[in-house]
Amino acid sequence: MSSPNVVEFRNVSKTYNYGRPDAFTAVKDINFAVPDVPNHGEFISVLGPSGCGKSTILRMIAGLTPQHPPTTGEVLVEGQRVLGPGPDRGMVFQDYTSFDNRTVLDNVAFGMECRGVSREERHEQARSWIGKVGLNVDSDAGKFPHELSGGMRQRVAIARTLILRPRIILMDEPFGALDPHTRMQMQDLLVNLWREVQATVFFVTHSIEESVYLGDRVFILSRSPGTLLHQIEVEPPDRPALEMQREEGFQKTVFGIRDILEELESANAHAGAM
Numbered sequence: 324m325s326s327p328n329v330v331e332f333r334n335v336s337k338t339y340n341y342g343r344p345d346a347f348t349a350v351k352d353i354n355f356a357v358p359d360v361p362n363h364g365e366f367i368s369v370l371g372p373s374g375c376g377k378s379t380i381l382r383m384i385a386g387l388t389p390q391h392p393p394t395t396g397e398v399l400v401e402g403q404r405v406l407g408p409g410p411d412r413g414m415v416f417q418d419y420t421s422f423d424n425r426t427v428l429d430n431v432a433f434g435m436e437c438r439g440v441s442r443e444e445r446h447e448q449a450r451s452w453i454g455k456v457g458l459n460v461d462s463d464a465g466k467f468p469h470e471l472s473g474g475m476r477q478r479v480a481i482a483r484t485l486i487l488r489p490r491i492i493l494m495d496e497p498f499g500a501l502d503p504h505t506r507m508q509m510q511d512l513l514v515n516l517w518r519e520v521q522a523t524v525f526f527v528t529h530s531i532e533e534s535v536y537l538g539d540r541v542f543i544l545s546r547s548p549g550t551l552l553h554q555i556e557v558e559p560p561d562r563p564a565l566e567m568q569r570e571e572g573f574q575k576t577v578f579g580i581r582d583i584l585e586e587l588e589s590a591n592a593h594a595g596a597m
């Protein structure tokens with residue numbers, strides 16, 4: 324028997340404040356499947372106009388309320404209906420979500436601590452992950468979050484999530500606040516780590532370049548209420564970000580998606596003006 328899809332949405336809609344006068348439908352009739360391919364976690368980039376429901380979709384997969392449960396339809400992870408958050412799904416947000424009063428080492432080790440892993444074992448693993456995300460074990464492990472740059476904090480957030488080896492990684496504009504140079508470095512880092520952990524990634528971004536560079540597939544949502552308009556297969560990131568993003572084929576894909584999004588945004592502006 325073939326294995327169930329890693330993630331599947333069946334006719335999923337979400338209406339916030341359902342049944343109340345301020346009810347608002349954020350996403351509507353979303354259907355997609357991410358199949359389980361042995362030794363390859365798929366990378367899904369999610370693009371769409373502001374407020375179209377990208378975070379809503381991510382948080383439904385995570386099982387976080389009030390996005391969870393969907394108002395209609397089914398959100399399935401590995402063939403099972405999502406009932407709430409679980410260790411098989413890790414999240415990285417744009418906001419730096421480290422604990423201010425914990426060192427880098429203890430932030431990275433946090434999830435293992437919650438799982439009851441011994442201090443020695445979790446610190447050993449945390450040191451290894453601090454190195455993997457490009458931080459310096461000797462000089463950075465003892466620092467506190469306020470002593471780190473934005474890029475370094477996102478490295479900590481990535482290490483903290485990946486150390487737990489989730490099957491699915493949900494990333495909500497994780498690099499949105501970074502300068503362009505740091506952002507490209509983080510994209511390259513993420514590609515390397517993603518290859519190592521072979522997780523399925525959902526990555527929300529406002530950057531078309533980032534979505535095309537990182538994604539195997541780019542989801543494009545319509546304006547609110549968001550529906551899934553396009554699923555575009557793109558080339559995998561097999562070269563460094565700076566190199567690949569300068570290539571003609573890459574630019575062509577970016578321009579094609581930009582046209583689609585501009586049309587959606589102008590429809591949005593038009594609707595707003597009416």
Ligand SMILES: Nc1ncnc2c1ncn2[C@@H]1O[C@H](COP(=O)(O)OP(=O)(O)OP(=O)(O)O)[C@@H](O)[C@H]1O
Binds near residue numbers: 347349374376389
């Ligand atoms: N808890 C909530 N209660 C009511 N409405 C909500 C709630 N969360 C989100 N919304 C609304 O649902 C819509 C979709 O929000 P969501 O954050 O999913 O969009 P998004 O595409 O991620 O937005 P952006 O690109 O601006 O980050 C928005 O109009 C938002 O105001």
